[in-house]
Amino acid sequence: MLNSLNFNAEISSENQFIADFSDGISLHLKREDLLHPEVSGNKFRKIKYNILEAEKQEKKTLLTFGGAYSNHIAATAAAGKISGLKTIGIIRGEELGENLENTLAQNSTLQFAHSCGMQFRFVSREAYRKKETLEFQQKLNEEFGEFYLVPEGGTNQLAIKGCEEILSEKDKEFDFIAASVGTGGTLSGLINASAENQKILGFPALKGDFLSKEIRKFSSKNNWDLILNYHFSGYAKVNAQLINFINTFKKKYEIQLDPIYTGKLLFGIFDLIESGYFPSGSKILAIHTGGLQGITGMNKILEKKNLPLITD
Structure with missing residues (x-):
């Protein structure tokens, strides 16, 4: 809990x-x-106003990006669970998705995020580099439906506002x-x-x-x-x-x-x-x-x- x-x-x-x-x-x-x-340090500061904005927009899902050991992935998953929001993590490294059970057994970060209810989408490193393009994000919309997007690492104007505190x-x-x-x-x-x-x-x-x-x-x-x-x-x-x-x-x-x-x-x-x-x-x-x-x-x-x- x-x-x-x-x-x-x-x-x-x-x-x-x-x-x-x-x-x-x-x-x-x-x-x-x-x-x-679970949502400590600068990750709390960065996610705070993004969570409030997602709720203001009546979005039910947070989608974000990160590597296999990302603090941001773990914190977003935890914050989503606490706030009653679904979470989706676009994870760099498609090989990690070949055997999810084995990956979770060896990776405590992804195991924790998964336990918080985060859904994973593993992508190649080449595809991951295109994550900020309109084409990539349109494909995510087609696959997952409507979501509130939090950038990799959580940094945007709302995150800056949180870090000012x-x-x-x-x-x-x-x-x-x-x-x-x-x-x-x-x-x-x-x-x-x-x-x-x-x-x-x-x-x-x-x-x-x-x-x-x-x-x-x-x-x-x-x-x-x-x-x-x-x-x-x-x-x-x-x-x-x-x-x-x-x-x-x-x-x-x-x-x-x-x-x-x-x-x-x-x-x-x-x-x-x-x-x-x-x-x-x-x-x-x-x-x-x-x-x-x-x-x-x-x-x-x-x-x-x-x-x-x-x-x-």
């Missing part, structure tokens, strides 16, 4: 002190991961706000909600600088920067150094980090503090965006590669 969730209510998260460093630098962590057990009035005391970046939606919301004197730092989980263009679609402010050195070779790429950092952080601070986003974020922040990036006296607030459901799947990959496992 999933916990109930009122998307009409104002929900805020607590800031947890992490550590003081030399030169008067301090680090706090906004615990967005604790918002809800991450920061509260009390967060204006911080000089730097730092967050991991996937599609750019969360960072755009943080930028829009930030004070003029604050600097927003984004740590992309993907390799490359293409996200700047995406962020500028949703925000006109210039008080932000992307830190491009902590993607660990690309999306979902990890190594023993990152895993050891995540495990050490968990042991020391009793906070679980995920290896795709928040683990890389905190690794980068600690490294920048050590290298003197932040001015003396800086107060830093990092955003924990959740994503912990993917750890089980990542550990299976790490085990095959003979790398250290993420402790829970």
